[in-house]
Amino acid sequence: MSLGISIVRDDARAKVTGAARYPGDRVGPDLLHAVVVFSGRPHARMVSMDVRPAFAVPGVVEVVTAGDIPVNEYGLTMFDQPVLVGVDGTGRARVASDVSRWEADQIAVVVAETPEAAAAGAVALDVDWEDLPVVADLEAALTDEVLVHPEAGTNRYVHHRIRKGSPEAGWAAADVVVEGTYRLPHQEHAYLQPEAAVAYLDDDDRITVEIAGQWTHEDREQIAHALDLPPERIRVRYPAIGGAFGGREDMSLQIVMAAAVRKLAARGIRRPVRCVWSREESIVGHHKRHRGIVHARWGATREGVVVVAEVDAYLDAGAYNYTTNKVLGNLHLTVAGPYEIPNLRVDSWGVYTNAVPGGAFRGFGAPQGAFVAENQMNRLAEALGIDPVELRRRNVIQEGSVGPTQVPFPAGVSMPAVIDACAEAAERPVAVPPPAIPFASLPADESRLRRGRGFACAFKNVGFSFGFPERCEATIELHGDDEVERVVLHHAGADVGQGAHTAFRQMAAEAVGVPLERVEAVWSDTAVTGDSGSASASRLTFMAGNAILGAAEEAEKRWRDGDRPAIGEFRYVPPPTEPFDPDTGRGDVNFAYGYVAEAVEVTVDVGTGHVHVDRVVCAVDVGRAINPRLVEGQVHGAIVQAHGYALTERLVVEGATIRNPRLSQYLIPGIGDVPAHVEAVIVEHPDPVGPWGARGMAEMPFIPYAPAVVAAIHDATGVWFDEIPLTPDRVLAGLRRAGVAQ
Amino acid sequence: MKISVTVNGTRYERDVEPRTLLVHFLREDLGLTGTHVGCDTSYCGACTVLVDGRSVKSCTFLAVAADGAEITTVEGLAADGELHPVQEGFWERHGLQCGFCTPGMIMSSVALLEENPSPSEAEIRHALEGNLCRCTGYHNIVLAVQYAAAKLRGEQPPPADWEEVGA
Ligand code: FES
Ligand code: FES
Numbered sequence: 001m002s003l004g005i006s007i008v009r010d011d012a013r014a015k016v017t018g019a020a021r022y023p024g025d026r027v028g029p030d031l032l033h034a035v036v037v038f039s040g041r042p043h044a045r046m047v048s049m050d051v052r053p054a055f056a057v058p059g060v061v062e063v064v065t066a067g068d069i070p071v072n073e074y075g076l077t078m079f080d081q082p083v084l085v086g087v088d089g090t091g092r093a094r095v096a097s098d099v100s101r102w103e104a105d106q107i108a109v110v111v112a113e114t115p116e117a118a119a120a121g122a123v124a125l126d127v128d129w130e131d132l133p134v135v136a137d138l139e140a141a142l143t144d145e146v147l148v149h150p151e152a153g154t155n156r157y158v159h160h161r162i163r164k165g166s167p168e169a170g171w172a173a174a175d176v177v178v179e180g181t182y183r184l185p186h187q188e189h190a191y192l193q194p195e196a197a198v199a200y201l202d203d204d205d206r207i208t209v210e211i212a213g214q215w216t217h218e219d220r221e222q223i224a225h226a227l228d229l230p231p232e233r234i235r236v237r238y239p240a241i242g243g244a245f246g247g248r249e250d251m252s253l254q255i256v257m258a259a260a261v262r263k264l265a266a267r268g269i270r271r272p273v274r275c276v277w278s279r280e281e282s283i284v285g286h287h288k289r290h291r292g293i294v295h296a297r298w299g300a301t302r303e304g305v306v307v308v309a310e311v312d313a314y315l316d317a318g319a320y321n322y323t324t325n326k327v328l329g330n331l332h333l334t335v336a337g338p339y340e341i342p343n344l345r346v347d348s349w350g351v352y353t354n355a356v357p358g359g360a361f362r363g364f365g366a367p368q369g370a371f372v373a374e375n376q377m378n379r380l381a382e383a384l385g386i387d388p389v390e391l392r393r394r395n396v397i398q399e400g401s402v403g404p405t406q407v408p409f410p411a412g413v414s415m416p417a418v419i420d421a422c423a424e425a426a427e428r429p430v431a432v433p434p435p436a437i438p439f440a441s442l443p444a445d446e447s448r449l450r451r452g453r454g455f456a457c458a459f460k461n462v463g464f465s466f467g468f469p470e471r472c473e474a475t476i477e478l479h480g481d482d483e484v485e486r487v488v489l490h491h492a493g494a495d496v497g498q499g500a501h502t503a504f505r506q507m508a509a510e511a512v513g514v515p516l517e518r519v520e521a522v523w524s525d526t527a528v529t530g531d532s533g534s535a536s537a538s539r540l541t542f543m544a545g546n547a548i549l550g551a552a553e554e555a556e557k558r559w560r561d562g563d564r565p566a567i568g569e570f571r572y573v574p575p576p577t578e579p580f581d582p583d584t585g586r587g588d589v590n591f592a593y594g595y596v597a598e599a600v601e602v603t604v605d606v607g608t609g610h611v612h613v614d615r616v617v618c619a620v621d622v623g624r625a626i627n628p629r630l631v632e633g634q635v636h637g638a639i640v641q642a643h644g645y646a647l648t649e650r651l652v653v654e655g656a657t658i659r660n661p662r663l664s665q666y667l668i669p670g671i672g673d674v675p676a677h678v679e680a681v682i683v684e685h686p687d688p689v690g691p692w693g694a695r696g697m698a699e700m701p702f703i704p705y706a707p708a709v710v711a712a713i714h715d716a717t718g719v720w721f722d723e724i725p726l727t728p729d730r731v732l733a734g735l736r737r738a739g740v741a742q
Numbered sequence: 743m744k745i746s747v748t749v750n751g752t753r754y755e756r757d758v759e760p761r762t763l764l765v766h767f768l769r770e771d772l773g774l775t776g777t778h779v780g781c782d783t784s785y786c787g788a789c790t791v792l793v794d795g796r797s798v799k800s801c802t803f804l805a806v807a808a809d810g811a812e813i814t815t816v817e818g819l820a821a822d823g824e825l826h827p828v829q830e831g832f833w834e835r836h837g838l839q840c841g842f843c844t845p846g847m848i849m850s851s852v853a854l855l856e857e858n859p860s861p862s863e864a865e866i867r868h869a870l871e872g873n874l875c876r877c878t879g880y881h882n883i884v885l886a887v888q889y890a891a892a893k894l895r896g897e898q899p900p901p902a903d904w905e906e907v908g909a
Binding site: 013018193240664 | 775778779780784785788816819825829838839841842845867868871873874875878879880881882884
């Protein structure tokens with residue numbers, strides 16, 4: 001009744017009228033303004049910091065430093081980062097707090113009456129540094145000559161293995177071998193709303209932080225840990241969130257803004273504090289999609305059966321782990337593709353450098369994995385003279401297939417059907433409009449244009465993996481007398497723009513069996529909602545849907561018992577997972593997957609190196625589309641973001657320093673750059689444990705895009721590329737090397 | 743400096759520092775936070791407003807330069823609770839996700855349709871080149887503007903592509 005229909009998003013009206021409030025939108029004379037000071041040094045030891053010159057700036061009210069953070073450590077999965085770098089650390093932390101390991105390590109928060117005074121105070125701080133040798137990139141890090149975290153003993157601080165079958169036997173059986181070294185770039189999230197927060201004491205004197213994040217309760221946990229306060233004394237609320245894509249999973253302003261409020265309160269100052277980052281602060285100050293280097297060697301029989309793969313992968317973790325160990329796990333799992341390969345060796349490492357940390361970003365390691373796997377597969381298809389789609393059909397995982405982790409995939413494997421759906425749709429001719437905007441400022445010379453088609457597919461887990469205690473809570477209240485007149489859903493899940501709240505309300509209406517109009521909701525506030533887990537890993541629809549189903553059942557039971565209102569609380573716990581075995585990689589690492597395939601058509605100008613994507617067909621198994629238009633919105637958005645990854649977005653990181661932290665220099669796709677024609681093919685093959693069969697999907701369409709584009713460029717020009725983004729200069733250089741262009 | 747501006751039909755006399763940007767004046771002094779700031783380089787278009795009917799990136803426009811002008815922000819489009827056709831288009835055609843780019847997109851679209859009531863798809867894309875969106879992939883934004891254009895011409899808006907396929 002309420003599922004499978006495309007109601008307009010609940011927040012649409014507020015967003016088209018300007019009424020929606022984002023975290024930086026609180027204004028007024030009662031505000032204090034904060035500036036977070038970055039070290040500006042990729043690797044240096046702080047010798048001293050004198051805050052007195054900052055206090056001498058008129059309007060400066062307070063300066064927060066390391067000494068104000070009782071437990072000066074932060075990390076979502078490992079406490080390896082000081083919240084504030086400084087010489088006045090309390091000593092209660094597992095990481096040395098006097099060393100800056102990244103140019104955006106935070107060293108102080110200056111609070112003042114105006115933003116200008118705060119900025120002047122930040123400049124006035126008198127800091128002495130002793131520079132240390134900088135570990136600029138993977139190559140430098142792998143020598144271990146300089147250690148970023150000496151306590152770890154090596155820069156290669158995390159290592160995963162897969163040992164399946166016998167690679168020797170595989171090589172003996174292989175007739176054809178393809179080998180490649182792939183270089184994956186950083187990617188910046190570039191959510192349009194830069195980081196911002198307002199922090200204050202609420203009516204119950206809780207330290208309250210209003211911010212755009214992805215997991216209210218984890219933010220609260222991290223603040224409570226660092227400030228050594230019980231979590232109940234902290235409150236985290238999310239107003240409207242201006243995009244996230246994984247980039248708001250780690251802390252930016254959460255802990256330091258809470259620390260500022262606490263320090264002010266100790267002086268009797270109870271005013272709210274606001275901090276809004278500039279775009280430059282945002283790009284320098286938060287993590288990126290990991291850059292990395294992957295070497296892969298695959299072998300197949302003449303008949304097109306892949307019999308062996310060996311892979312060595314390195315991800316640049318940057319200065320701190322963030323979620324590198326998990327992202328690496330996902331790359332590790334996906335780097336041999338959705339294929340049943342009997343003999344497999346994979347070694348992957350996360351490596352510390354002094355560059356910007358790598359972390360969560362839509363796809364979470366799977367885009368890097370798929371780039372390698374799908375390029376290898378497409379090159380094999382060429383070497384074997386077999387159609388790329390056909391080659392996939394001969395190797396693809398099926399229901400019951402044993403994966404790289406040597407246990408069967410969870411039930412509900414739909415990769416073959418998704419490949420077929422994509423290939424079929426791509427064969428149907430459509431009238432693709434000519435590129436709306438010419439390649440460059442001049443119209444292209446027709447004789448230089450080459451056209452080609454490419455294909456790729458991918459899979460990725462839904463929900464957290466590797467033994468994480470995955471869970472999601474929901475509360476449902478049923479109000480009324482004889483019949484349910486009003487339903488109130490309490491849920492913390494973050495609507496980062498994907499429309500989660502709208503889908504949740506639809507699921508609540510369906511679960512209770514009332515019309516949508518009767519469902520209200522309370523969202524994303526640790527004071528009034530239970531722990532939802534993160535808006536990441538394509539998990540929210542899946543996890544929240546199951547939690548809503550459980551809460552509705554519970555509430556209905558109480559309703560039958562006569563409770564008015566009847567309140568059902570439920571904590572959904574999915575099937576358990578386990579980590580990789582450290583020696584073999586064996587393990588039941590995930591409970592559900594999403595599957596996707598893409599076909600693209602491109603035009604390449606061999607005179608200029610410009611690549612235009614004319615058509616994209618994306619088939620994605622969503623299990624059950626709760627709101628089909630929102631699902632399609634995720635397809636369109638993910639493809640354009642992947643388009644940037646594949647073709648336009650080049651973050652320049654030299655000497656561990658970001659050189660182009662501006663949207664005028666780091667080019668995300670504009671409306672004139674995007675594929676001319678995108679078709680979303682929604683496959684609904686139910687997941688056996690998904691709510692109403694739904695799977696997660698928001699990451700999937702991103703994942704196979706870059707390798708599909710590479711294959712299409714090869715089809716057009718005969719040249720393989722093993723590095724992205726394929727900016728015109730890089731394409732032209734490659735074409736020239738191959739003698740295709742002059 | 744003293745300035746006098748009309749914003750969304752209301753006249754304001756205010757003292758501003760000469761260096762105050764129009765976007766900060768609108769947000770901080772008038773509390774009109776529907777106009778957003780997404781960059782420091784005049785690149786993203788989130789701050790777009792109309793100054794005397796022309797679309798302007800208010801992050802690169804001084805408040806004092808608006809002295810005597812008529813300004814329209816996203817808050818000023820709906821009349822008596824009735825959405826402007828462009829707002830309705832973004833609503834109806836799912837032209838937004840996080841919504842941060844939306845006010846700027848809407849204002850640029852309003853300016854386009856005032857100048858060109860029947861833009862082609864290429865003209866729509868050209869007019870919105872100065873507005874970035876990281877979420878939607880732009881497809882539904884084009885549909886939203888086409889919807890609004892038809893509405894403003896007094897015609898039945900074209901069906902969305904999903905309506906054509908009968909979904
Ligand atoms: S804020 Fe980005 S163009 Fe004005
Ligand atoms: S909807 Fe998020 S930037 Fe456009």
